[in-house]
Amino acid sequence: MTSMTSTSSSPWHFFGYFLDHRSQDLSWLWTHAWLSVVPVIIGLLIALPLGWLSRRYGWLYPPMVSITGLLYTIPSIALFVLVPPLLGLSSLNPVQVPIALTVYSVALLVRVVADGLASVPDEVNQAATAIGYGGVRRLFAVELPIAVPVIAAGLRVATVSNVSMVAIAGTIGMSNLGQLFQLGKDLSTPTAYYPPIVLGIVLCVLLALVLDGLIILLTRVLTPWRRAVPSR
């Protein structure tokens, strides 16, 4: 644990605290960002084929949605500690958190992908087929781009909730912004010491806002035709 170089314990001193422990805090922020983003990307890559399957074969949709919904009922901290024994890893393995978060992302996104593909109007699909787009090419060139807004909405939910869940992993010893809360709690035993706690909250909220903004921006880039349409 780093020594308390700053003496002020005021909640507003968090920026001074950040400057004093810059390299440590930045490395936690960096890990936190990776842990929030990578599981969503892997989750999306897994959810795309599953979502497509449950759209293509309608009878798959209800079981797929109930299974993923069931996965989503497992509290995050429970899933963190359940992943190692289920996969035969050692307890407190560095990959247990990304694996658990990937499971959540898949659980959330399968339904989103299926609903997104379902939001593509039938006329559009028929028109695409009529001008010679078949199977896979129609999926990637027509259906997925049109489903982007719906999928992006799901990605935003998954990413923002990941930021909060990664912080929870910090309380069971994982190295990320959650450590600031652990640190603040430990330093507050005789008298309250706010700076690391407030800094942790501020950095988590900023990270969530930035990631959310990035997804919104990416959605705009990927759907230029939505801007070409005059607003209603």
Next chain:
Amino acid sequence: MIGQVFSWLTDSAHWTDTPIDTGIATQLLAHIRFSLIAVGIAAAIALPLGLLIGHTRRATFLVAGANALRSLPSVGLLVLLTVLIAPHFYGRTDIGYVIPTEIVLVLLAVPPILSNTYAGVDNVSPAVTDAAKGMGMTERQILFGVELPCSLPLIFSGLRSATLQVIATATIASFVPLGGLGRFIYDGLQQQDYPQMISGGVLVAALAMAADLLLALIQRSVVSRGLSGRFSRAVVVTSTSERTEVEAG
């Protein structure tokens, strides 16, 4: 490891209280108590507010504001409020830890209930409310006799996701340190007793699923069959044909 977890969970000594350790039964009840209080308070705030906002379509910024709360990290808020509040109750009871925990849990539970209740009322087709008005129903009758029943499916989905989040986050209450099923996770971690830690995870997951199932069953019995579409096969056929006729005409 799975065998060890199973034997930890089935060891009756772990279920009852001893002078040193609190057993599973007590912690389970504590966990349920925290969660019920939080969901109860949140529903008492968010349900009437959501109905009102949805019915009058005013002050919708409240819904957006509540949704912005979701990006707050719950652990951070919990630690902050504990450090802030707990010293004032030092040495007396655990109320100094209960209050911050309940505040965080209520803050978590309000947004899903509020936004779903609002969306539920907002989504009721204007044709339906117009028909109710035409039949001479008062605003109050429309709200409670038409809009509320029609928005029940969405209200329940909000209640269910709020309950799941509360049960999940009540686990973290043990981090500050309070009772509840999270005790086993954090104690197991500290004592490097991994079967205990994993058993804690199993218990929380089981409680969450049981609560969700219970709410699903209540939803099934409360929501009108006209909305959920759970009819016997014969009725489905007539009702869909009627619906298409109405739409065509």
